[in-house]
Each structure stands twice: as C-alpha cells, then as structure tokens.
Amino acid sequence: MLYREAGQFKATYAEDSQIFPIRQDKIGFWVLMLVFGVAVPLLTNEYWLKAILIPVLIFSLAAIGLNILTGYAGQLSLGSAAFMAVGAFAAYNFILRIEGMPFLVALVLAGLTAAAVGILFGLPSLRIKGFYLAVATLAAQFFIVWALVKFPWFSNNSSSGVVTAQDVTILGYTFATPEAKYVLTFLIVSFMALLAKNMVRSSTGRAWMAVRDMDVAAQVIGFRLMRTKLLAFAVSSFYCGVAGALYAYTYIGTVEPEGFNLDLSFKILFMIIIGGVGSIMGSFLGAAFIVLLPIFLDNVVPVIFGDSLGAGFVSNFQLIVFGGLIIFFLIVEPHGLARLWQIAKEKLRLWPFPH
C-alpha cells in the first residue's frame, strides 16, 4: 500500500525524465546511499569491508563496464578481466614512473589507457558479430595477460610479475584503513554509476541500444555503426580499467597478470547475466550475488551436510550451483535480478489487487 505514485504529477519533461520519477524510489535510493556510505563503514568490521563490500563495489563497476558493451550495445565480450589488468598495471606504472602523480589522475589515465586498448580490440566488431566477436575478445584476454607477463617493464622488472600497489594518497591524506578505502571506492563507484546511468538514458545510450536491437535500422536513421560501437568499447573498457585499478589499489594490494584470467572475465559475464543484462542496477545486484553466494555456500553447506564432505566438495558444489543458476536465469529470466525487482515493484503498485 505504501508504494503508490498516486498524487505525484509531472508537470515538466525534466520531472518526467528523472532517474527515479517515483518519490518512494528516490527516498529508498537516498536511504541506501546513507546506509552504505555512512552507516556501513562506521558499524561493520574489517572482514565485511575487505572481503565483501569493497570487492562487491569493484566488481559492480566492472560489471557496469561489461553491461555497457554487452547489455546496452549488444557486443559480446570475454575480455573484461584483461581490460581490468590494463587499468591496474597502467595505474601502477603512472604512479611509479611519474613523480607526484595524484591518485585520481592516475585512475583516470588508467581508464583512458584501457579505453585505448579497448578501441583497438573493438575494431573487429565492425566486421563480426555475436560468437565470432566473443572469440576476438578472447584473443584480447589472452594477448594482454601474455604481454604483461612477457615484458617485465610493465611490472617494473619484478621477478615474479607481482606488483605491490603504492599507497593511495589524495591531497596528502593516505587511505590506509579498510574504512577509508571503502569510502573512497564507494564514492568513485557511485559517481561512475551515475555517469553510466546518464549516458544510457540519453542519446548515447539510445544509439547503443539501437545498434544492439537492429543495426540496419540504426544506420538508416543516422547512427554511425563504427563510431557507436567503438564508443561502447572505449567507455566499457574505461570502466573496466578503473575497476582494475581499484582492484589493485583498494582491494587486494598486490596483483599479478595471471590474476586477471579468463575465469574472472567469465565471472563478470555471469554477474551481468544474473544481475540483469542492460541494467545499471542489475550490475550491482549481480556483483553482490556472485561475491556473496560462495561465502553463503561455504557457511551453509557444512551445516547441512556436516563436515564429512571435505573442502573439495564445497568448492565443486559452488560450481554446480553457479552453472545451475546461469542456466536457470537464461531460461526463466534472461533479464536477471533487475527484472525480477521491476516485476516485484509492478506487483507492489497494484497490491492487494491482482490487476
């Protein structure tokens, strides 16, 4: 009964085209922002911040990146982890090699580097579509990781290829504690999510979706396929690159190229499939789901089946559950959790009436 839009009239087109046109949604959004921006860092412990909340945010950002490319522009990619690697190693090198490089500038430059690499590997998309494009991005995945291992310059000649992220310092303040790192990540991810939302609800996003839904028609009404697709690759890779840099700097601290392998690319793809293809909110839901599910299973499976099964079973069980869920979502709800949420809202508006 509480979720009603009765009495909320839109008198201008500006009011009608807000991100949250319904007042209850707007209130809900700001409550969430306050909870995760203020209450969470004050109240939760280090484990939650370091092992759950920070990775959820970072993976959300990567998932937004992939969602822009795959969900909105319709170009299937299996190279997200590689673009994250580009971002992580670019940020490392910018901070290492340029004296006094501010962290935020390095972050943007890392994103731009990833965007440039993304455009390069996006070029085949002008000729090929669907699965064939996915194979081409697979090449990016293997080539980039290979190049980062092959040329020691990228990891500053570290013998193991592992690099340790420098301290994160902005305006003289060093983000050392998990709380500080969480807040920084939260602000960056929220801001970039807002930018992404704005892009997809304006002409840029419509161009992407037009190319996704019907490329000939998109061309006939004046969109340029090349420009639109490459912009999607660039923006997507920028997001993945920034996510990769944050992964190194605010999450795990030490990174190696092999950490950004195909498994991680698939993980991000699963996030958008489960969360919702073509939805910014779905990227967050999917990332949270994929990060939380293994932790949930780790805690629940031994309780149900006892200790007799051993650790090997638990980790295999995770894979089985993941596989099952992917198939379930592809068949039952291809638009993922975000769509389920939308359906729930529609039902709630009518509740307690069925129609």
Added chain:
Amino acid sequence: MARQIGDVIVDLQNISLRFGGVKALTDISFNVKEHEIRSIIGPNGAGKSSMLNVINGVYHPQEGQIFFKGALRKKMEPHEAAEQGIARTFQNIALFKGMTVLDNIMTGRNLKMKCNFLQHALYWGAAQKEEIAHRIKVEEVIEFLEIQDIRKTPVGRLPYGLQKRVELARALAAEPHILLLDEPMAGMNVEEKQDMCRFILDVNDHYGTTIVLIEHDMGVVMDISDRVVVLDYGKKIGDGEPDEVKNNPDVIKAYLGTTH
C-alpha cells in the same frame, strides 16, 4: 488541396542492381517530385524494396545515376542519406525492441542532437536542455499519430498495427524531406489501414513531406497516390497516374496473366 507538387527531387536514371548473378533491378529510371505521393507497386520479388534500399543508400547499384535535389549522388551510406533528410520504415518492423516507444521515437532525432557522450554522462546544462527540447518535438509527433497512451510502453509488447505506427513516428521525428514507406499497411485490418492512410495523407498535407510508398493494397494505392511506378522482375513496366497505370496492358498482364 493545399500542397503543390514541386520540382523533381529524386531522379533515378538507368539503375541496375545485381547480387552476384541475380539481377534485382535492370535499367530502371523514374523520378519523384517534391510533395507528391509516389507509389511503387509490383508482384512479389519485383524489386520494390531493393528500389527503396537504393534510394537511401543501403544498396549501391552497379550502374546508373541518382540525382538528389539536382545534385549527382555518389556512393552514399545510409547515415548520409539520413542526414540529407531521407527517412524510411521497413517491411518487417525494424523497431528497437528493447526500448520504450518514447525512446524509439527519440532515436529518430539523433542527427539533430549535438551533445557528445561526456555531456550526456554529466546530464547537466546543455545535455539536459537538448534532451527536453527534442522531447517536445517528439511529443508533437506522438500527438500527431495519436499514441500518447503508449509512450512509456516497451515496443515489444505492442500489437502489430501500433508498432507500424510507432515506426512511422520514429521516421517522422527526423523531420524528413522524403519518407520511404515499405508496405506500411501490410497485415492490417480495415480500420488500421484507414488510420494509416489518414496519417500518410496528413503527413503529406501538413508537413509537405514527399512520400515514396510500396503497397500491395491496390485500392489504397490508386486512391492516395499521385503517380505510380510498376515493377516486375526488376524491370519497369508502367509509370504514370493511377488511372493510366490501371489500364496499362503490361501491368494487367503482370498482375493477372494473359490468355495464351
């Protein structure tokens, strides 16, 4: 009638189009005058849709010349045709299925929007103003085609007749000089056809848009067209005013066959 038929705006001369060994169009010449309703008719596979695809640059004919507003047109890409004011609808509805009616029609205005993606990302000042200015134009089209009640509905959920109307709306949103309509009334019932005819005549009358129409319903074609061109097996077999074409023995032969 208020409108005045003007000069020749598209002039096609000796167009031939082949796909490998298949001759889709052979040596076709005809023209379209400003503000007129020009129909292309012919049996299935006559090359009507290929003809439209040639006009808006989806296909490039191997031979022949196209003059657009008096200027010889070199190899032209579809987006360039769009920039010059050629809009079209498709035989099989080519809407963007995942988007709402409003967003679909907004895409029709993309060439008139000047902000770049960074401005869109910030959605502040110019970008927002532009979005609203174009929304106002789009709302005019929505009102014109009487689809106010479905503007927020995803197009995939709409019935066929309405989807056709939304596609017309998207083409109109671009404020085209020439509108190419590929079977706008195919598969419609009588009332939907009447509505569509009324919209086409209104567009022609109200905006002065030149219309090139492909249609199989001869009643409609003969009623609303100023001139008709008839194709059969990629060749032109008739051209002229509806009455002229109706009595052309070649046309009758193509449609009804002859006694042997």
